[in-house]
Amino acid sequence: MxxxxxxxxxxxxxxxxxxxxxxxxxxxxxxxxxxxxxxxxxxxxxxxxxxxxxxxxxxxxxxxxxxxxxxxxxxxxxxxxxxxxxxxxxxxxxxxxxxxxxxxxxxxxxxxxxxxxxxxxxxxxxxxxxxxxxxxxxxxxxxxxxxxxxxxxxxGGNAVQRPADDRDDHRVHGVRPGDGTPSRLYPDAGVGESGDAAPDDRSRVVDDQHALGRTAIDRGPS
Incomplete structure (x- = not known):
């Protein structure tokens, strides 16, 4: 066991x-x-x-x-x-x-x-x-x-180390480890231990932000 x-x-x-x-x-x-x-x-x-x-x-x-x-x-x-x-x-x-x-x-x-x-x-x-x-x-x-x-x-003498798969769940669901709040940069992006987007997701966040900016420009003022 x-x-x-x-x-x-x-x-x-x-x-x-x-x-x-x-x-x-x-x-x-x-x-x-x-x-x-x-x-x-x-x-x-x-x-x-x-x-x-x-x-x-x-x-x-x-x-x-x-x-x-x-x-x-x-x-x-x-x-x-x-x-x-x-x-x-x-x-x-x-x-x-x-x-x-x-x-x-x-x-x-x-x-x-x-x-x-x-x-x-x-x-x-x-x-x-x-x-x-x-x-x-x-x-x-x-x-x-x-x-x-x-x-x-x-x-109380009974500390439990959080399993690695729990930490991975935080990265998958975009939740800050420890306080359970979503990442401010991208709700569905993975986050690192500091609460920021994981390195592999940062480019996706930036690309999406640029795409949103271009869409707003193309539509012009309403």
Missing amino acids: PPALTARGFHAAMESVTRRLPFGLADVIPPSLLGFGVINGFTFLVDLALLTLLHSGLAQSLWLSITLAYAAAFALSFVLNRALNFRSHAPVGPQALTYTMVVIINYLLWILGVGSGLAALGVEYHLARVLAGACEAVYMYCAMRWVVFRDTSQL
Whole structure:
């Protein structure tokens, strides 16, 4: 299935669910928040599974197990949130760098600070990881929506890039992209992104204007 269709389907599902939330929550919870919960709930299960495998199964140290499981889960979270939830079209390089910095802060503050700290105090390490995960969920959603994918934040975290065929429709019907008004030069002529006639139609506009002028001269004053 094409990625664009998958993203639209995921967003449509999140919108459908949020519209049905009771107690006025539909007016408070945006689809991107629900999508974040779904995606990060899945990646959190991946995190716990890898943590259990590394620490209990392979007898790795707790700090190394937490680190490796955390890195794998958050890399997956970035890919899924960017493609399906926030549907960002900004360059991936700067976003990945910003996300890495956000994740490092999150790791030091919540994962090692809270997770390992609670485990050192005697809290069972799964429970410690769950408590730390609750704290990081709030932090990560805010960071992803308003910092990492800030190109979509003005649209509630669900920006959609207009398909190329929509832009072509504007050129065919002589409508200015964005405001839907006809071209002033020629109603049926194609228009470019600036709202002027497309280069291929300019000569037709000028020829028609000349033809109208010659007709007026031939008819003379009425």
